[in-house]
Amino acid sequence: MTTTQPEKRLKSKRKATAVRMFFSYILLVLVALITIAPFIWTISTSLKGPGDAIFSMPPQFIPSDFTLNNFKTVWTSLPIPMYLINSMILTFFGVVLPLFFSSIAAFPLARMEFKGKNFIFMLIIGTMMIPNEVTMIPIYLIIDMIGLLGTHTGIIITSIITPIGIFLMRQGFKDIPREIEESAVLDGANVWQIFWHLLFPMVKPMLGVLAILSFIGSWNNFLWPLLILNDPNKYPITLGLYQLQGTFAANTRLVAAGAVIALIPIMTIFISFQRYFIEAAYSSSVKG
Amino acid sequence: MKKTILLLLMALFAMFVVACGSDDVETGTEDNDSVDTEQDTDQDETTELSGDIEFMTIDLMPTFEEYLNGVIADFNEVHPNVNVTIRDVPLGQVEQVVLTSAAGDQLPDVMNLNTDFLKRAGALGAFVNMDEKASHVKDHYFEGLWNAGEVNGSVYALPWYTTTSSMLYNPELLEAAGFDGPPSTYEEGWEMSKAIYEETGAYGNLIDSNIHLHFPRNGIDLLNAEGTAATFNVPEAVELWEEYKELYDEGLFPADVMLNQQPISELYAQEKVAWWITGAQLFGQINDLAPEVYNKSLAAEPIVGTAGVTVADTMNIAVSSKSDNVDAAVEFAIFLTNDQNQLAFAHEATILPSTIEAANDEFFSVDVEEAEVSQAGRYYAAQSLENAVNMSPAVENTTEIYEVIRQAFQRVILEDVEPSDALADAEEQVNALLQ
Numbered sequence: 001m002t003t004t005q006p007e008k009r010l011k012s013k014r015k016a017t018a019v020r021m022f023f024s025y026i027l028l029v030l031v032a033l034i035t036i037a038p039f040i041w042t043i044s045t046s047l048k049g050p051g052d053a054i055f056s057m058p059p060q061f062i063p064s065d066f067t068l069n070n071f072k073t074v075w076t077s078l079p080i081p082m083y084l085i086n087s088m089i090l091t092f093f094g095v096v097l098p099l100f101f102s103s104i105a106a107f108p109l110a111r112m113e114f115k116g117k118n119f120i121f122m123l124i125i126g127t128m129m130i131p132n133e134v135t136m137i138p139i140y141l142i143i144d145m146i147g148l149l150g151t152h153t154g155i156i157i158t159s160i161i162t163p164i165g166i167f168l169m170r171q172g173f174k175d176i177p178r179e180i181e182e183s184a185v186l187d188g189a190n191v192w193q194i195f196w197h198l199l200f201p202m203v204k205p206m207l208g209v210l211a212i213l214s215f216i217g218s219w220n221n222f223l224w225p226l227l228i229l230n231d232p233n234k235y236p237i238t239l240g241l242y243q244l245q246g247t248f249a250a251n252t253r254l255v256a257a258g259a260v261i262a263l264i265p266i267m268t269i270f271i272s273f274q275r276y277f278i279e280a281a282y283s284s285s286v287k288g
Numbered sequence: 289m290k291k292t293i294l295l296l297l298m299a300l301f302a303m304f305v306v307a308c309g310s311d312d313v314e315t316g317t318e319d320n321d322s323v324d325t326e327q328d329t330d331q332d333e334t335t336e337l338s339g340d341i342e343f344m345t346i347d348l349m350p351t352f353e354e355y356l357n358g359v360i361a362d363f364n365e366v367h368p369n370v371n372v373t374i375r376d377v378p379l380g381q382v383e384q385v386v387l388t389s390a391a392g393d394q395l396p397d398v399m400n401l402n403t404d405f406l407k408r409a410g411a412l413g414a415f416v417n418m419d420e421k422a423s424h425v426k427d428h429y430f431e432g433l434w435n436a437g438e439v440n441g442s443v444y445a446l447p448w449y450t451t452t453s454s455m456l457y458n459p460e461l462l463e464a465a466g467f468d469g470p471p472s473t474y475e476e477g478w479e480m481s482k483a484i485y486e487e488t489g490a491y492g493n494l495i496d497s498n499i500h501l502h503f504p505r506n507g508i509d510l511l512n513a514e515g516t517a518a519t520f521n522v523p524e525a526v527e528l529w530e531e532y533k534e535l536y537d538e539g540l541f542p543a544d545v546m547l548n549q550q551p552i553s554e555l556y557a558q559e560k561v562a563w564w565i566t567g568a569q570l571f572g573q574i575n576d577l578a579p580e581v582y583n584k585s586l587a588a589e590p591i592v593g594t595a596g597v598t599v600a601d602t603m604n605i606a607v608s609s610k611s612d613n614v615d616a617a618v619e620f621a622i623f624l625t626n627d628q629n630q631l632a633f634a635h636e637a638t639i640l641p642s643t644i645e646a647a648n649d650e651f652f653s654v655d656v657e658e659a660e661v662s663q664a665g666r667y668y669a670a671q672s673l674e675n676a677v678n679m680s681p682a683v684e685n686t687t688e689i690y691e692v693i694r695q696a697f698q699r700v701i702l703e704d705v706e707p708s709d710a711l712a713d714a715e716e717q718v719n720a721l722l723q
Contacts, residue, residue: 053578055557077350136384137391144392223381227388230342230375232349242378243350252576 045256046070054252070257074244077254080261082233083240086152087219088265090236093156094218095211102165102210103173103203107195109166110173111181121170128163140227154228159218165210172206173199208276219266237262338369339613341620344385344396346603349376355636363623370616372398390414395608397617398624400448403436403678404686406604410437410444411684416607418443421618428627433642436602436678440515445604446625447642449633451567452600452676453590454668456574456661460584461562464488470563470588474505477563477591481540484562491561493591495532495541497548500693502528504679505593510693511722515683518718520693521711529700529707536701543702557581565590567601568665569638587656587664590672600676602642638666640673647673685721692717 040061045054049065074080108114109121139158148154176199184194222238229235241258244251270277348356353374360372375396377385383405389395395414409415419426419442426434429447437445457470462480465487471477474493481492495502503510506528509519535541544550553570555561557577564574568587575582590598605625607617623629630641631649641647647670656664680686696714699705 050579053557053580055554055577137388140388141392144394149392149394223384226377226381227385230373232376243376245347245378 042256042259045253046260048253050253070253071261074254074257074261078240078243078258079233080237080240080258083235083237084262084265086234087236087238089152090155090221090225091215091218093152094159094221095214097156097160098162098165098214099207099210101161102169103200103207104195105161106166106169107173107199110170111199121166124163124166136223136227143228149228150230150234151228152234155221155224158224159214159221164213168206168210168213169203172203176202205279208279212277215269336369337367337613337616337619339371339616341370341372341398341611341613341617342396343372343374343398343400343620345374345376345400346382346402347376347379348400349374352633352636355633358632359624359629362629363620366623367616367619370613370620372620393610395610397608397611397613398621399606399608401445401604401606403602403604403680404690406437406445406606407439407680407682407684407686410439410442410606414606414609415444416609416611416614416618418446418607418618421607421614422446422622425622425626428643428645429625430642430644430647430673432677433600433602435682436600436680437604437606438682439684440682445606446621448603448605448625449630449637449639450600450602450642450676451569451639452598452669452672453565454568454665454672455563455565455588455590456556456571456585456665457563457588458490458556458559458561458581458584459586461488461490461559465562471591472589474591474593478535478540480562481535482538485540488562490559491541491555492563493541494545494552494555494561495536496545496552497694498690499546499697500690501599501679502593503693504677505595505597505599507593507595510679510689511681511683511718515681516722518689518715518722520718521715525711526708529697529711532697533700533707546701547698553577563588567638568662568669571638571662571665582661585661587661587668589668592675596675598672598676600673600678602678638662640666640670683722688721689718692721 041059044061044063047066047068047070048054048063049067049069051065052063053060105124109117143149143154143157148157180198180202181194184198189198220238221236222242225234225236225239229239232240241255241262244254244258343356345352345356356374360374363372364370382401386395386399386401386405386409390409390412399415401409406415418437425446433447433450434443436447437443455470461484462468462470465480465484467480467483471480471492477493484490484492500510503520503525506524508522508525508528511517512519536543542550545552545555552561552564552566553573554577556564557574559578559581571582571585571587574585592598605621607614607621611617625642627641627643627646630643631646631651633639634641634646634651640652652667652670654663654667656667659667681689683689692714696705696710700707700710
């Protein structure tokens with residue numbers, strides 16, 4: 001009698017957990033489907049031939065007039081490899097430089113004591129409140145003044161340091177216990193050595209988060225390249241693909257095929273670095 | 289001590305930055321001035337045009353790359369020393385690009401602009417006055433289209449390609465409701481809409497976000513001739529909006545289209561609307577979205593309001609007043625919009641030319657029974673050119689005026705505000721804008 005009681009409780013508990021799990025999974029699958037539906041629609045549209053309707057009720061996800069011609073047309077009508085290389089150049093510097101510059105800006109704000117430290121930090125954070133539209137023309141004028149209009153450098157320079165980057169890295173540096181730094185000081189390390197050899201490797205999770213944000217921002221950047229560049233040979237993939245959307249022709253199938261092509265590098269990077277990204281996001285969220 | 293040194297260094301750095309900045313700006317201006325003077329003298333002496341011209345187009349590349357390069361090549365045969373480069377900009381970003389580059393004195397020399405934005409930027413003095421620079425070719429263009437570029441009494445652009453509406457309709461939906469053909473007036477259209485909606489659940493007439501166009505279509509002027517006061521708050525307008533409110537309450541047009549949240553092309557492609565009144569150049573969108581629906585569609589004359597006129601939507605070519613090579617830029621703008629080049633463009637795209645001679649070419653007369661639906665659509669659109677008017681008032685803040693009217697109408701439809709109150713309120717706001 002005494003043994004069956006806890007067993008029963010255990011059983012009903014297990015049952016409750018199973019039911020909860022079942023509903024959680026259903027909910028998660030539903031959310032996943034809603035999230036992934038536009039992506040599936042894009043892939044399906046890119047594989048549809050001219051005989052297939054793009055807008056039909058109910059939506060038709062499996063093409064009846066299956067073709068790979070849309071990909072072929074996009075590939076041959078636009079210099080896709082050139083656009084991809086341009087995007088990669090912009091994204092590489094758009095990720096690496098913010099990591100470095102945000103870190104060296106955040107380090108003193110997190111680890112050093114000086115007058116006006118909080119004021120400077122508030123000032124930096126305050127700039128996040130200013131909408132992009134307001135700063136667009138002044139930044140354009142500065143880029144024009146320093147002679148970087150029409151260059152990739154002119155685009156990269158606008159993103160090498162951002163308030164959000166400084167904010168994230170400052171949080172990362174703040175979370176490291178002081179004792180580690182003190183022991184390094186006792187061992188005779190100078191400020192640069194403490195920063196570069198000791199603390200910088202310890203903020204990897206935050207660097208991961210910032211890398212993801214910068215990557216997405218740089219890869220999807222549309223407006224700055226459009227404003228700064230005037231030579232189509234320097235266009236990144238986002239701007240290049242826009243040419244498929246003409247005034248007179250709505251090449252939805254081609255636009256979809258182009259979008260799928262543009263997604264391949266991002267997907268490859270995400271899949272190969274998935275472990276680091278998830279680790280980074282996870283450790284930054286539990287650190288608190 | 290260290291602090292003092294640091295402060296000194298910072299001050300020095302700040303002075304350096306300020307000095308660099310002002311030097312650059314001054315030198316820049318001087319340079320520009322000297323270039324201008326040199327250019328002017330050059331042209332006076334030799335009358336041979338030269339220099340670099342940047343030509344901004346809207347969403348035309350790469351589809352019309354060959355055509356545009358052909359125009360440039362022909363232009364270079366006459367003016368070999370002018371180097372024209374094309375910069376294509378997406379439609380949605382034109383204003384941002386133009387405003388940002390204007391701030392940096394980097395405006396493209398020749399620009400393709402829509403009429404409303406042209407007026408806004410033209411009023412700021414950004415463009416060359418075509419009444420002065422291109423008066424010798426004024427007679428080549430339709431008068432109504434030439435005036436599209438007018439703001440505050442001067443014309444700031446040459447009209448380029450233009451579109452007037454025609455109708456694309458779905459005969460199966462009409463047949464299902466017992467009709468042989470499409471309507472010819474809005475009144476008839478609403479009558480038919482009721483029957484079609486009852487029989488098939490599809491819409492007929494639709495009201496899109498351009499509600500301001502319904503005034504001139506029905507003989508109600510938006511502004512007075514001087515452009516100083518609103519004139520749309522009249523009993524006819526109140527009556528029109530009351531009628532629209534009733535039709536909306538009966539479910540005869542959806543709010544999504546009125547709020548610009550759903551393109552009519554998508555509804556048409558899904559057979560949820562029986563006809564679409566638009567430029568024939570957009571018919572092809574249906575072929576892309578739903579080929580079966582396109583194949584059974586037919587073209588017809590556009591529906592007209594009580595005023596019997598249709599809307600002309602014109603793309604314009606403006607020249608930057610700050611261009612280093614104004615004369616070459618104006619010459620290129622004239623060349624691009626001449627009869628021959630516009631006619632050649634009409635062969636490439638389903639557009640109508642803005643010059644009289646090109647529009648009278650036999651190319652535009654087709655056998656509508658035999659022709660492909662887009663070609664038939666263009667035939668009907670070309671037929672309506674003589675009744676077509678540019679409906680944007682010749683003032684700079686047209687966009688704001690349209691927005692006031694749009695919001696007033698939305699309050700009538702969605703918030704049950706009395707049409708007379710909404711119109712009176714809108715009139716007051718528009719008058720304030722015109723002050």
